[in-house]
Amino acid sequence: MMKMKLVKTLLLLLCVKLFCYAVIGAPQTCPANNEDKCGDSDEWKGEFFPDIPKIKYEGPSSKNVLSFKWYNAEEEILGKKMKDWLRFSVAFWHTFRGTGADPFGAPTKYWPWEDGTNSLNMAKRRMRANFEFISKLGVDFWCFHDRDIAPDGKTLEESNANLDEVVALAQELQTKAKKRVLWGTAQLFMHPRYMHGAATSSELKVYAYAAAQVKKAIEVTHYLGGENYVFWGGREGYQSLLNTDMERELNHLARFFEAAVAYKKKIGFNGTFLIEPKPQEPTKHQYDWDAATSANFLRKYGLTGEFKLNIECNHATLSGHSCHHELETARINGLLGNIDANTGDPQVGWDTDQFLVDIQEATLIMLSVIRNGGLAPGGFNFDAKLSVLLYLYILVFLFVLFPPSVSVLSNVIGGERAQMLKTCS
Ligand SMILES: [Mn+2]
Numbered sequence: 126m127m128k129m130k131l132v133k134t135l136l137l138l139l140c141v142k143l144f145c146y147a148v149i150g151a152p153q154t155c156p157a158n159n160e161d162k163c164g165d166s167d168e169w170k171g172e173f174f175p176d177i178p179k180i181k182y183e184g185p186s187s188k189n190v191l192s193f194k195w196y197n198a199e200e201e202i203l204g205k206k207m208k209d210w211l212r213f214s215v216a217f218w219h220t221f222r223g224t225g226a227d228p229f230g231a232p233t234k235y236w237p238w239e240d241g242t243n244s245l246n247m248a249k250r251r252m253r254a255n256f257e258f259i260s261k262l263g264v265d266f267w268c269f270h271d272r273d274i275a276p277d278g279k280t281l282e283e284s285n286a287n288l289d290e291v292v293a294l295a296q297e298l299q300t301k302a303k304k305r306v307l308w309g310t311a312q313l314f315m316h317p318r319y320m321h322g323a324a325t326s327s328e329l330k331v332y333a334y335a336a337a338q339v340k341k342a343i344e345v346t347h348y349l350g351g352e353n354y355v356f357w358g359g360r361e362g363y364q365s366l367l368n369t370d371m372e373r374e375l376n377h378l379a380r381f382f383e384a385a386v387a388y389k390k391k392i393g394f395n396g397t398f399l400i401e402p403k404p405q406e407p408t409k410h411q412y413d414w415d416a417a418t419s420a421n422f423l424r425k426y427g428l429t430g431e432f433k434l435n436i437e438c439n440h441a442t443l444s445g446h447s448c449h450h451e452l453e454t455a456r457i458n459g460l461l462g463n464i465d466a467n468t469g470d471p472q473v474g475w476d477t478d479q480f481l482v483d484i485q486e487a488t489l490i491m492l493s494v495i496r497n498g499g500l501a502p503g504g505f506n507f508d509a510k511l512s513v514l515l516y517l518y519i520l521v522f523l524f525v526l527f528p529p530s531v532s533v534l535s536n537v538i539g540g541e542r543a544q545m546l547k548t549c550s
Contacts, residue, residue, distance in 0.1 A: 142295055167294075169238055173257045180262055185418050199264065205499060210491075214266035214505025215259050216465075218273045221251050234371065234511070243276045248291045256298040267299075268305035268355075268506050278351050281334065292345045299349065307504050308353035308399065308435075308463065309346030311339045312479040314360050314407065322360040324381035325374040325412065333370030336381065340388055349392040352502040353463060355435050356382070356392070357401040362408035375412060379426035386431045397502055399435040402451070404444040412437045415444040416454040423460075433462025437508055438486070439469040439476050448486060452493035463503030464490065472537060480509040509519045 183192035196206040224232035238250050252274065259267055264281035272282075275291040278284040299305065313323035313335050321327055323335035339356075346354050361378055363369040385398065400423070402413040413419045416434055423429045434455045446454075448468075455461040468481040481487055494500055 131396050136499045167246040167253070169250055169253060173238060173254040173438045174261060177261055177535035179260070190477050192262075203495060204426040208265060209501065210494065210499055212266060212307065212500060214504055214506040215262065215264055216506055216508050217255060217269040217548055219268060219508065220258065221255055222273045223244075223510055226415060238502050241429055245276060245287055248275050248287070252295050252298060256302045257306065259304055260302045266305050266352075266504055266506075268309070268311050269305050270312040271338065271345070272312040275505035277316065277357055281337055281456070284338075288341065289344060292348060296349055298511070305351045306346060306351035308355045308396070309342055309349065310357060311335075313338065313358075319360055320410075322362070322374070324358070324378045325361045332377065336384060339381075340386060343385065343389060343394060344392065346396065349393060351396050353397045353399050353435075354389075355399045355401055355463075357403070357435075358404070358413050359410060360411075361413070362405070364409050368401070377423070378412060379422070379428065382426070382432070386428070397430045397462055399503070400432050401435040401437060401465065402439070402444070403437065403440040403476075406443065411534070413421075415446060416451045416458075416460070420454070420458045420460055429460075432460070433503070434460045435463040435465055435503070435506075436489070437465035437467060438463070438481060439467050439478055439508075440465075442469045443474075443476060447489070449489035449493060452486075452490060452497075456493055456497050461497045461500070461503075463500060464494070465489075465508035466505045467507070467509040478508060478510045480507070480512075525530055 178192065180191055180193060182197040183194070184197075184389055185194045187194060196211070197209060200207050202210065219334055221236075223234065226232040226233035236254070236514045240247055256269065271288055273282070274295065275287040278287050313319050318328075318331050318334060319326070321331070323338075324332060326332055326335070336378065343354055358378070361374075363371065363374070382398075389396075389398065400413055400419050402415050402419045403411050404414045405411055412422065418434060419434055420429075423432055436448065436455055438451075441448040441451035444451075452464070453459060466481055467478050468476075468483060468486065470477045470479060481490075
């Protein structure tokens with residue numbers, strides 16, 4: 126009898142012990158403090174932005190700095206809701222991968238959830254932060270580069286597998302948050318293999334690798350329901366014409382685009398393909414210099430019907446034009462597809478990617494957008510580096526984007542729109 130009791134007690138103790146192991150063995154959430162490394166899990170305890178509430182429209186008289194003063198998503202202007210005119214998007218690369226480094230110095234930014242690794246778990250944790258941020262901001266879309274959302278592997282297969290894993294989580298999170306992908310793209314400029322370009326590289330194997338990377342990036346953009354796909358040819362250009370066969374490189378670039386179009390049709394991806402013009406940086410001369418150059422390229426190679434343009438305001442000023450000029454050039458050629466909303470610094474000559482805060486520039490941008498009847502399936506992607514005053518900048522941007530009263534705009538646009546306004550009001 127005593128023996129039986131002892132066995133029962135031992136069994137009970139064993140069960141308690143096993144239960145403890147099971148609890149300890151369950152996935153640990155990452156503690157919300159800076160000291161703990163949390164590379165073993167993609168979880169994060171609590172919220173990523175615990176002190177930031179959901180940003181709401183409170184009107185121009187609100188004293189709350191974290192509120193929308195002018196952007197009232199559901200308000201109708203010229204027959205369309207503000208959210209449908211603007212279709213705002215958060216750029217994953219600036220918002221979650223921007224380190225605050227410059228060509229002379231080390232990173233200066235640190236997010237509490239970053240553990241200093243480029244692991245898959247880290248990538249997934251960042252994705253969770255991304256969706257909390259987008260949800261709190263009340264923005265409907267996000268944009269991504271393949272290599273920014275998932276770590277590059279040792280082989281293409283490993284990189285693709287990493288991407289698949291992060292994209293599966295992104296799909297789950299975006300469905301839950303009711304968010305969408307404005308556009309995806311392949312990062313074809315960071316890895317040393319792309320030092321002389323991707324589709325215009327002199328190395329056949331680099332061209333092939335870039336094609337494989339773009340193929341995968343189109344697939345995952347399609348999987349995530351992306352409404353557009355962007356080609357930014359950061360290194361598709363030259364440093365010297367003396368060692369460059371420009372005609373051959375342009376032919377290669379066109380062939381690359383033709384293959385992408387064929388693949389898009391093959392897999393049934395209906396998103397718009399967008400080329401993002403930029404005159405230089407990192408190369409001395411980039412082949413998609415500005416909207417007119419890109420339009421001529423598309424026309425020469427019979428690709429006009431397959432592509433539109435993603436106009437970035439800072440790229441516009443780098444090419445010696447105003448953003449308004451680039452938007453109008455794209456629009457009158459039927460090529461205005463999307464806007465990378467940012468601005469440069471009038472005192473520096475490079476691509477500073479700042480939030481747009483100039484009222485006149487913002488007004489002229491909206492004039493082109495209204496003349497275009499909106500941007501959909503494109504939108505406004507905040508292609509801007511974070512600053513200490515990120516939120517404030519975003520709010521100022523929203524403030525400047527819609528300050529001109531509808532009547533002022535309708536006067537500028539003319540009778541047809543004024544009539545539309547009357548019908549709406
Ligand atoms: Mn830029």
